[in-house]
Amino acid sequence: MADQRTTQDDGPGERRLSTREAADRLGVKPETVYAYVSRGQLTSRREPGGRGSTFDPGEIEALARRGGRREPSGPGGELAFRTGITLIDRGHCYFRGVDATELAAHYRFEEVAEWLWTGELRRGIHFTAPPDALSAARRAVRALPDHSGQMDQLRAALIAAAAADPLRFDLSEEAVLGTARCLIPTLVDALPAVGTPHRGAGRLAWRLWPRLTAQPPDEATLRVLDAALVLLIDHDLAVSTLAVRVAASARAHPYAIVSAGFGALDGTLHGAASGLAHRMLLDVLDRGSAAAVVADHLRAGRTVPGLGHRVYPGEDPRARALFALLEDVPRARPALTAAREVITTAARHTELPANVDLALAVLTVATGMPAEAGETVFALARTVGWIAHALEEYAEPPVRVRPTGQYTGPRPPQPLP
Template sequence: MTHEPVGGAAGDDPRTGGAVEGRRLTTREAAELLGVKPETVYAYVSRGQLTSRRAPGGRGSTLDAAEVEALARRTGRREPSPAPAGELVFRTGITLIEPDRYFFRGVDATELARAHGFEEVAEWIWTGALRPGVRFTADPESLAAARRTAAALPRHSSSTDRLRAAVAAAAASDPLRFDLSPEGVLSSARSLIPTLVGALPDAGEPGGYAAGVRDGGGPGATAGTSSGATGGGPDRAAAAGPGDPLARQLWPKLSARSADAGALTVLDTALALLADHDLAPSTLAARIAASTHAHPYAVVSAGLGVLEGPLHGAASGPAHRMLAEVVERGGAAPVVADHLRAGRRVPGLGHRLYSGEDPRASLLFAQLEEVPRAADALAAARDVVATTARHTPLHANVDLALAVLSVSCGMAGEAGETVFAVSRTAGWIAHAMEEYAERPLRMRPSGRYGGPRPPQPMPKPAPARDAGQAPGTPDAN
């Protein structure tokens, strides 16, 4: 990996403004022309404002001089003033969210996900370039270390536990993890994502999703039984190879049932749709980590820590359990009533950023219509929406759509969280690349102290307790 693209074509001085069409500039020359740091040039490339091309011989990258000069004219040849200390200002060219749709680098995200697989969408988010048929490949040494580490966890560990362990192991195996150049970060990302998937055990294996979870085939259907099968033998998903699309590699980690083309399409689309959603809480955590120049693996670890919160990435679990109960009981009314009686919100409904139905859910529901095994769970989801609409016009969100997929395909309740984590890794990397080009350590808000006013007397040591006394137990005397 190279830290500084080199090897621009010879020609006039780029600062004279007389560049000839087709002339190439090095990153350093482009930075001088724009009046910015080389890291900012990398950010312009990641945002799609500039395009780079591998230099002859494959060493470094160059940029089109005319394109750089056009950007210099638009920006006035100077980087915007940094935000005041403590103020969080995020200039991002990745995702724009509007009341009823959202965009990846200016392209409708749902249209992009409908036409392209997850890896292609991730490349678009990272580089602003579309690479049809691109596949991510895990580094064998990192994958082996990640598998060993994830397998050493207790059997009851969640998939997110295993993903966090896998990231740490993969980081320790990568001596180039501190290379924060765009080329270095992208190389790490293209290896890390399939490493995370490969580190998860197959469904039904020790440490994997337990076989026997209910699916859309009706009460009592199991993850190892085909819908409508008469033989009762396991319908194991065929092993995926490293050259397969990431969705194909992920499927056997989520379900012991074989995947038909329609179900795989839904999973691949879900991965593409969830790749980024602007500054969600986990993405903010990732950007804070990147602002310290933490390496990409540490950035992903920060995102995973926040994602596990029940109000963020884990929100699809309650939707799964609710939907499975609706399928089993044959209607949404009693299940919704039980949630309200217990003072719980009905999961899978509403999103503060969209005035209508979550556009991610709309596309997934449309694709699930083409999956016969999803019919019962899809009808149950619509029943939930219709039942709650009698009082509150809440619309389905992506968690409910993920629940339809997981319930109908014999997946466990945390499958949606796994899909979310693997997919959002791409977005965290994209935001890290932007943040690496910003002023380091810019996110330093000030706390508002509300404790006792100083000076306070020195505290007295607490009385010694008997060795067998439980914490918080009052002394007998």
Template sequence: MRDQEPAPMDAERRLSTREAAELLGVKPETVYAYVSRGQLSSRRVSGGRGSTFDAGEVEALARRNRRDGSGGSGSRASGSGSSGGGSSGGELSVRTRLTLIESDRYFFRGVDAVDLATRHTYEEVAEWLWTGRMLPGSTFTAPAGCVAVARRAVEALPEHASPADLLRVATVAAATADPLRFDLSEDAVLGTARTLIPTLVAALPPKGHRRRDEGLMAHRLWTRLSMRDPDEASLRALDVALALLVDHDLAASTLAVRVAASARAHPYAAVSAGLGVIEGPLHGAASGLAHRLLQDVLEQGDAAPVIADELRAGRRVPGLGHRLYPGEDPRARALFALLERIPRAEPALLAARDIVETTARHVPLHANVDLALATLTVSSGMAPTAGETIFAVARTAGWIAHALEEYGERPLRMRPSGLYAGPRPPQPLPE
């Protein structure tokens, strides 16, 4: 059951310990620590065992804590605490039941994500993330009218439009065709999820004259990314890539989605917020940089001069290292293992290995999922932007899972306070 918009605070209203803790974003015992330090006053409940707190006083303390960037002593440990967003060590932390990353592994609802991705289809993994239920044989179907609207919108864009442009426009167009988009109930949001993803893929222009709009999402997406006829191993690699990329905790785009959902934006708008973030070279577009690097290595036959050029230009070598995985990126390991079964992927695999080994002479970094995804796109005859498309389609499922989770939280909780660093008012009016 969703929390309601909190009532306006006033000096007459008293809060229970639980309500005060939720407003402050701390544990109940921390509320009493504030009392012992003289930061809050309490009043015993007549005839009861609990205490109550002045609402205005609690609100003032919450404002001070936000301004100071602290939640109080012992208020929050990294990755735990109250259900609201909070500050811990200067970083926003949000409680979620979706994805856990630890010890060079990641888990969807407690289940190893690599095991899920390699044993189930993208659609089945998406359903697991949304509902916590495994639904074998899951498929997604897009309404014909919605697809027609999205295609017309995408076809009106110039040829140089990026994948994020195409998908963002398709999302907005699909929203206009859905009169029920403002229904944020769980069933309605899940219905949107199951139709929006196939609509986005169907709206993408096909390569050549082929278009496939039925079957698994990986099969449909392939015809939008490559002129080649796929073999089963290549389709499986693409399907696993989609499943591996479904979610990755609070990445930048996912945080944008949760902020939108916190303001009760409908799912299409929340997905649009995520699509607006992934174009950055440090996020969804990173695989395109790795794709171009791989192509340069293949053309020159040696990674050393290519990497030297990257470093000389002051650029970091794309496709290497990940701040959440001190060791090996499990997504890269799983995808590389599949690509090793595809004979035509061997040149790109050797080039990727050359990049890692050449760089490791000075900085021992492992390949990350961007390099693995680039190896898939290069060996499949896809454009450098294909990895960004794969990432965006895959992550749409995760975005909707986070939006659905956020709809169950207190509205507008994703609203940090700014730490003002300008001149102190009052200042004279400018001349």
């Protein structure tokens, strides 16, 4: 085919590209090259006697640098991203090649966060909130209506912290890491306390505890909370992480990319899923029967919260790790028993193992936390992963995440409405 050949321009030694070659250089399909032409992003020319369009290689390279080049498609045809952060393989979740459950068993949340960002394990590292940012964040939280939930408070604190940071547009790796180390404790410390601060309040999980429940902590339960934060740091290209990558590709600053993550998180099928499991466990404990509660969900055509995960053929390894830690928490036994009854009862209908949302719900129910506490833990933990993904995306060509829409509306020209 003429369209497969490289042609010569009028100038000596200048080579124009065929449609296929242009598509290969951009990493797209030939049809997408023509879509770029129709949108005015490329110009094409037909050679005398030729049957196909040709393209200026300099123009193709300029488009690739602006973000025309796409990532290779995944096995199902979906957009894929190269990432060195998380691998989910054969029922395990790995952070930079290390089993996430092993990290949670041996290191604290801040230690894992620092290692994930920099590759350096710094034992005993503490993250500290800057006074100006924390003051602004607390004022913003106090200004919210009384009925505002913790995710509303986190969003308000995030915006206020961003406004208090005039250097937020510096996207150098050093500046982004400095922002991350300050932002996460600012978000935690801006939440109103409902309990008495723990004596080990330097550690982030310890500082978060009295903002989630008025019940006094103990070392075993605090250990579960810290492990949950580690295990929820990242989970490959989840919906919120994809939103973060898109925002980072447009060179949004770190506060804005976390805001994008919060926005995508605000749904019952992602960050809020543990809240549904929390309410279900309370219902089981109140009614004394998992069978009746599971039956109500199935009768209404709803899935049973906290069961099944599309990337794990068996039990979610994060859930397994948290359940093992919860065995050492006496006050968790009723909720743990209720969760296991839900799993056993639902298995009569379909085999769906527990996921991390159910384990997180056991923790929140057992410690008197509100239903939305699991979403708060999820959001704060996942902020670490979002920063890691933003750093990866900042190193890629800008604005590269630009899918092509498939128009299904009426064909033009249409009459003026």
